[in-house]
Amino acid sequence: MGSVFDLPALVRLSAFAAMIxxxxxxTASAFDYSRYQPEDLDVLIDRDPPAGNGVDVYPVRNIxxxxxxxxxxxxxxxxxxxxxxSVPGTKIDFLKWAMRTSGIPKEWIDRVAITSCVQVKSxxxxxxxxxxxxxxxxxLAKEVAPGGKVTLYAMLVFFDQRGPGIVIxxxxxxxxxxxxxxxxxxxxxxxxxDFHSGLDFSAPEGTSVxxxxxxxVVKVEQDEAANVxxxxxxxxxxxxxxxxxxPNGRSAYTRYxxxxxxxxxxxxxxxxxxxxxxxxxxxxxxxxxxxxFEVRPVEGxxxxxxxxxxxxxxxxxxxxxxxxxxxxxQKFDDEVYGGKKAAATAEKN
Numbered sequence: 001m002g003s004v005f006d007l008p009a010l011v012r013l014s015a016f017a018a019m020i021x022x023x024x025x026x027t028a029s030a031f032d033y034s035r036y037q038p039e040d041l042d043v044l045i046d047r048d049p050p051a052g053n054g055v056d057v058y059p060v061r062n063i064x065x066x067x068x069x070x071x072x073x074x075x076x077x078x079x080x081x082x083x084x085x086s087v088p089g090t091k092i093d094f095l096k097w098a099m100r101t102s103g104i105p106k107e108w109i110d111r112v113a114i115t116s117c118v119q120v121k122s123x124x125x126x127x128x129x130x131x132x133x134x135x136x137x138x139x140l141a142k143e144v145a146p147g148g149k150v151t152l153y154a155m156l157v158f159f160d161q162r163g164p165g166i167v168i169x170x171x172x173x174x175x176x177x178x179x180x181x182x183x184x185x186x187x188x189x190x191x192x193x194d195f196h197s198g199l200d201f202s203a204p205e206g207t208s209v210x211x212x213x214x215x216x217v218v219k220v221e222q223d224e225a226a227n228v229x230x231x232x233x234x235x236x237x238x239x240x241x242x243x244x245x246x247p248n249g250r251s252a253y254t255r256y257x258x259x260x261x262x263x264x265x266x267x268x269x270x271x272x273x274x275x276x277x278x279x280x281x282x283x284x285x286x287x288x289x290x291x292x293f294e295v296r297p298v299e300g301x302x303x304x305x306x307x308x309x310x311x312x313x314x315x316x317x318x319x320x321x322x323x324x325x326x327x328x329x330q331k332f333d334d335e336v337y338g339g340k341k342a343a344a345t346a347e348k349n
Contacts (some may be wrong), residue, residue: 007063260286
C-alpha cells in the first residue's frame with residue numbers, strides 16, 4: 001500500500017511518535033483507518049442523478065467500501081464521463097475543482113498526483129470507475145489481481161450523471177486484514193488481532209525508518225509471514241524490537257514492523273544486541289509502502305501472565321516484548337514516562 005492522502009483533521013501525536021514524521025522529512029503519514037465509515041457501493045450507484053446535466057458536490061465523506069477489482073489503473077479519460085461544460089479543462093481538472101469545492105484544502109490537492117482510474121464492481125456486480133492516487137497504482141497491481149476482493153478507503157467527492165465520484169486513498173487486500181476491526185473501531189495492518197496495537201505509517205518503498213530513542217536491539221524477525229500468537233501482536237511481517245531504558249529505572253519496547261530490509265545506517269543487517277541511538281536507521285519501508293510502529297511499556301499490571309504465553313514464549317529469547325500490552329503511541333510521552341522531564345526540571349531548580 002502506497003503513500004496516503006489523509007485530510008488535515010490531524011491527531012495530536014506525542015513527541016515520541018511525531019518525531020517519526022519529522023525524521024522522515026514529511027514522506028510518511030499516519031493513516032487513520034477509523035475515520036472511514038462503511039458504505040454500500042450499490043446504494044451510492046443507485047442514487048438518483050443530479051437534475052439536468054448538473055453535478056452535486058457535498059462536503060467530502062471518508063468511506064470504506066468492499067468491492068471486487070475489475071481492472072487495474074488506466075488513464076481516467078478512458079472511463080469517466082465528459083467534463084461538464086461549466087468546468088473547463090480535463091477530467092482531472094474537474095476532479096480537483098470538485099475536491100476544492102467539497103472542502104479539501106488546495107495545498108493537499110496539489111501534493112497528490114491523480115492521473116488514473118481503476119474499475120471496480122459492487123456486491124451486485126455493478127461496474128464503476130474510481131480515481132486512484134498514482135502512488136497506489138503500482139502497489140494495487142502487485143497485490144490484487146482483477147477479480148480479487150479488496151477493501152477501499154476512499155473519499156466520496158461528487159455525484160454526476162454516471163454515479164459517484166470517488167478517490168481511493170488506501171486499500172487493503174483480505175489476506176492482510178488479520179486485525180480488521182477491533183474494539184475501538186480502528187483497523188491496522190495486521191499487527192494485533194483484538195485491537196489496533198500501534199500506528200500505521202505510509203511512505204515510499206526504501207524510506208529509512210528511524211529509532212525513536214537510544215536503546216538495544218532485542219529481536220530481529222526476518223520472516224515475512226511471522227506470526228506472534230498473542231492477541232496484541234498478530235502478523236507483522238519483518239520487524240525489529242528495541243528496548244529503551246530510562247533514568248528512573250523504567251523501560252519500554254518499541255517495535256518497527258511490516259518492514260522491507262532490516263539494515264542500519266551502514267547498510268549492514270541489524271543484529272540482536274546492537275546498540276542504537278535516537279534517529280538511527282532501523283530498517284527500510286518495504287514493497288507495500290507502509291510500516292507499523294508500536295510502544296510497549298514494561299508494566300507489571302499489563303504483563304501477560306497466562307499459561308499460554310508462558311508456555312509459548314517464556315523461554316524464547318527476544319520475545320519478552322510480547323508479554324506487555326501496547327499503548328497508543330499518540331498518547332505515550334517517553335520523557336514523562338522515563339523521568340526525563342522531571343530530571344530536567346530538577347536540574348533547573
